[in-house]
Structure formats: structure tokens, C-alpha cells
Amino acid sequence: MTSVQSDVHEYQHFIGGEWTAGEGGTFEDVDPFTGDVVALVPRGTRADAERAIAAAAAAFPAWSQTVPAERQRIFLKAADVLESRLQEIVSLLARETGASFGFGMFQMGFVPNLLRQAAALAYAPAGQIIPSDHPGTLAMGLRKPVGVVAAIAPWNAALILSARSIAAPLVLGNTVVLKPSELSPVVGGLIWGEIFAEAGLPAGVLNIVTHAPGEAGPIGDELVENPAVRRLNFTGSTETGRRLAEACGRQLKRVVLELGGHNPLIVLADADLDYAVNASIFGAFLHQGQICMSSRRIFVERPIADEFTARFAEKAKTLKAGDPKEQDTIIGPLINESALSMVKGRVDEAVAKGAKVLAGGEAVGPCYQATVLTDVPQDSDFAHHETFGPVVSVETVDSAEEAVARANATSYGLSAGIFTGDTNRGFALALELDSGIAHVNDQSVGDEPQMPFGGVKDSGFGRFGGQAVIDEFTELRWITVQGGSGHPFPF
Numbered sequence: 001m002t003s004v005q006s007d008v009h010e011y012q013h014f015i016g017g018e019w020t021a022g023e024g025g026t027f028e029d030v031d032p033f034t035g036d037v038v039a040l041v042p043r044g045t046r047a048d049a050e051r052a053i054a055a056a057a058a059a060f061p062a063w064s065q066t067v068p069a070e071r072q073r074i075f076l077k078a079a080d081v082l083e084s085r086l087q088e089i090v091s092l093l094a095r096e097t098g099a100s101f102g103f104g105m106f107q108m109g110f111v112p113n114l115l116r117q118a119a120a121l122a123y124a125p126a127g128q129i130i131p132s133d134h135p136g137t138l139a140m141g142l143r144k145p146v147g148v149v150a151a152i153a154p155w156n157a158a159l160i161l162s163a164r165s166i167a168a169p170l171v172l173g174n175t176v177v178l179k180p181s182e183l184s185p186v187v188g189g190l191i192w193g194e195i196f197a198e199a200g201l202p203a204g205v206l207n208i209v210t211h212a213p214g215e216a217g218p219i220g221d222e223l224v225e226n227p228a229v230r231r232l233n234f235t236g237s238t239e240t241g242r243r244l245a246e247a248c249g250r251q252l253k254r255v256v257l258e259l260g261g262h263n264p265l266i267v268l269a270d271a272d273l274d275y276a277v278n279a280s281i282f283g284a285f286l287h288q289g290q291i292c293m294s295s296r297r298i299f300v301e302r303p304i305a306d307e308f309t310a311r312f313a314e315k316a317k318t319l320k321a322g323d324p325k326e327q328d329t330i331i332g333p334l335i336n337e338s339a340l341s342m343v344k345g346r347v348d349e350a351v352a353k354g355a356k357v358l359a360g361g362e363a364v365g366p367c368y369q370a371t372v373l374t375d376v377p378q379d380s381d382f383a384h385h386e387t388f389g390p391v392v393s394v395e396t397v398d399s400a401e402e403a404v405a406r407a408n409a410t411s412y413g414l415s416a417g418i419f420t421g422d423t424n425r426g427f428a429l430a431l432e433l434d435s436g437i438a439h440v441n442d443q444s445v446g447d448e449p450q451m452p453f454g455g456v457k458d459s460g461f462g463r464f465g466g467q468a469v470i471d472e473f474t475e476l477r478w479i480t481v482q483g484g485s486g487h488p489f490p491f
Contacts, residue, residue, distance in 0.1 A: 029096060044215075064174070279442060285330060
């Protein structure tokens with residue numbers, strides 16, 4: 001077992017506004033680069049999840065009636081509290097999830113804005129007047145919070161994706177039970193208990209339950225099956241999302257799913273070559289490719305294909321792999337040995353079937369080099385499945401139409417990018433892409449908190465961000481008020 005330093009903090013669950021020990025003891029949360037213990041974290045059980053749901057249900061009546069000004073004040077305060085802990089949280093992102101300094105700072109810039117955007121939802125219109133064919137009838141569609149929302153957040157962009165999973169549900173008047181990933185239980189979970197408690201969130205409105213690796217099942221089952229939970233949101237793999245959707249379907253419970261992506265970039269012959277190379281490098285290798293929106297496949301029109309590919313591969317070779325705590329590191333560790341083995345296996349299989357390695361292709365300790373492949377055969381796993389790591393393929397196409405056809409030839413449909421000097425043409429092509437998100441003259445990782453974020457096909461359904469979340473996390477009710485004696489009845 002990994003040795004535990006005496007100064008390692010031992011956490012507890014956050015339930016009903018209190019830090020409370022779980023029933024299953026603790027597990028070691030480890031640094032993916034060094035293997036050092038970052039924290040001791042509760043090994044949650046189904047009974048812990050049940051307690052958290054009960055606390056959320058008890059807090060819902062009062063919180064759902066809280067005036068918008070108070071909800072907004074809490075969220076604005078939470079954003080300030082988060083910013084005051086910048087260096088601490090950037091360090092924790094590196095130690096717990098292997099995030100580079102740049103990606104840690106990116107998250108710490110994004111999330112306070114996400115919280116401030118969410119604060120505005122407190123004043124979002126709560127309904128509409130609908131014309132009725134019955135004289136004297138006032139007909140309304142009113143939106144009300146649903147109740148308890150279960151939020152299941154991943155480890156890869158731990159701060160962003162945990163914040164996104166709880167922000168809109170909370171500010172719209174729901175209460176939340178958050179289950180963070182076992183690989184980021186602190187910075188993707190328990191840290192929010194500290195921040196929102198300091199911001200003044202009432203007890204029980206946000207509850208956080210953690211679990212050890214391989215022990216998510218019972219907690220997930222309770223979140224799905226407990227009748228007090230009326231919505232569930234999940235960000236993670238397509239495989240797990242499909243199982244959750246099936247389970248929620250049996251309970252007639254709505255779920256928001258943001259799942260994997262096999263995201264394409266299209267580089268047309270009239271693109272700004274320098275810009276396209278730099279943007280594509282960022283899209284492919286930010287956080288060592290461990291982002292659902294990471295660029296996985298690049299299709300380049302033939303007139304510029306050789307030059308683009310050469311420049312792209314050479315730049316990939318310059319990306320430093322190593323300790324994410326060093327500020328010039330770009331490629332940090334993969335999250336664990338299983339992830340490293342999967343990436344290595346996908347690359348090795350593709351190469352064995354005929355793919356060429358233009359850059360990288362080797363593991364360096366717990367890291368995997370920034371890797372560029374070409375001539376990837378269609379019968380390889382990499383050609384069809386999301387490979388969650390710093391690996392991207394570059395392929396030559398003869399036309400924009402071929403690029404779009406090949407980009408769409410996947411079961412996924414999350415994000416995409418097109419580089420072209422003709423933005424009108426780029427917009428027309430973006431409309432043809434089977435993706436929930438498409439960026440003209442930007443790479444696939446582009447995001448803003450207020451935008452409707454989500455995918456199609458095997459990349460999920462439902463939307464986070466902007467006004468879309470109002471539909472996801474409220475119930476629309478039809479209410480009428482009859483004037484006078486109302487309308488006549490035939491018997």
C-alpha cells in the first residue's frame with residue numbers, strides 16, 4: 001500500500017450541511033504522476049447516498065421558495081470564494097488529476113464565470129401566458145423546480161464539469177446530491193461543500209458523497225432508483241451513459257447525458273495554415289487529450305495536406321511531457337495505468353495494421369507522448385472509438401464534401417471544427433456536420449458557460465448551459481384561472 005504522509009487531509013462526506021463520516025471507511029486518493037497520497041476520502045455506501053438524498057429532499061421546500069436575490073447572492077459569493085483559492089486549487093488539480101498548470105488556470109478562469117452566469121438564472125422568466133380559446137380564461141405555462149437532482153461528474157475537467165453538474169440545478173431552486181469521480185473526489189466534489197458553505201448555501205441544499213474505485217454501483221443505483229430523485233445528469237463515457245439511460249428509463253426519470261466524442265477537425269485548402277496548425281495542436285493535446293471535446297481526427301484538403309501534416313507533426317514533437325506541476329509541461333500523466341495501457345494498446349494495434357507514426361507513439365513513465373498518426377486503417381479500434389489520450393490522426397481528403405462525409409462516419413456527434421478562409425462556406429459545412437457543436441475557424445474544445453452544450457447520436461442528449469438548462473431542470477406546468485363563472489358544460 002502507498003505510504004501516507006502525516007499531513008494528508010482526511011475528508012468526510014458533506015450531507016445535510018455537516019461533514020460526516022461514511023459507513024465504509026476511507027480510501028487513498030493518489031497523484032497520477034508520483035503515486036503519492038493526496039487525501040484520504042470516504043468509501044461511500046448506498047446507505048450514505050440514501051442519507052444524502054433524504055437531506056436534499058428535506059431541504060427542497062424551503063430552498064425552492066428562496067427569493068432570486070438570495071440565490072444569486074450565494075452564487076456570486078461562491079465565485080469570489082473560488083477565486084480566492086486560485087493557487088491552492090490549481091495545485092490540487094495537478095496533484096489529483098494530472099492537469100498541467102495551463103489547464104488548471106483555464107479551469108480557474110472558466111468556473112467563476114460559470115457560477116456568475118448561473119447566478120443570472122435566478123431571474124430567468126418562470127413561464128408564459130398562453131392564449132386560450134375559452135373566453136375569460138387565463139392560461140399559463142409555469143416552470144417550477146423539479147426537486148432533488150442527482151449529479152454524476154467525471155474526473156477529466158474535474159472543476160469545470162462538477163461545477164456545471166450542480167450550478168444550474170441549484171440556482172433554479174432544486175437541491176442536489178453530487179457524486180464525483182473516485183479519481184477526483186476532492187477537486188471535483190468535496191471542495192464544493194467548502195465553497196458553498198462559506199458562500200452561505202443552506203444546509204442540505206448541496207450534498208456530496210464519494211466512493212472508492214470500483215464501488216460506484218450501489219451509490220449509482222440509489223441515485224437512479226430513489227423516488228425522491230427526479231432528475232439525473234451525467235458526464236462520462238458512452239458505455240456508462242447508455243446503462244444509466246436504460247436504468248432511468250425503467251424509473252421514468254429524465255436524464256441529461258454528455259458523453260464521449262470522436263471529434264473531427266476539417267482543414268480546407270484556403271485556411272490560414274499557421275493558425276490551423278496551432279489551433280489543432282491545442283484541440284488535440286490540451287490536458288493530454290483527456291477531454292470529451294478533444295480533436296481526434298483531422299481531415300486536410302490535398303493542396304495543403306503535406307505542409308499541414310509536416311508542420312503539425314513537428315510541433316507535436318516539441319510538447320513537453322512530464323510533471324504537470326512544472327509550468328512548461330504540456331503533456332501530463334494519463335489518469336491511471338489502465339488509461340495508459342488503453343492508449344498504448346490502441347496505437348500499437350493501429351500501427352500493426354498499417355498506420356504510420358509521425359510523432360510520439362511511446363509512453364514516458366505515466367505519460368504518453370503527443371502522438372500523430374496517419375493512414376489509420378478502418379478496421380482498427382482507433383478509427384471508430386474514442387481514445388482518451390494524446391493521440392490524433394491526420395488524413396488527406398480531396399474535397400470539403402469528402403471531409404464532411406468522413407467526419408460524419410462515426411457513431412459519435414459531440415464537437416467539430418472547420419478551418420477556412422471563407423466563413424460563409426464554413427457555416428454551410430457546419431450545418432452538414434452531425435454534431436451538437438460546430439466551430440468555424442476554431443478547434444473542437446471551444447466552450448463558454450452560457451452556450452447550449454451537448455451532443456447527438458452516441459454523444460448523448462440534453463443540454464447544459466444557457467437557457468437550455470431551464471427546460472432540463474424545471475417542470476413545465478399548465479395552470480388556468482377562469483374569470484367569473486367560467487364556461488358552460490353540456491351536462
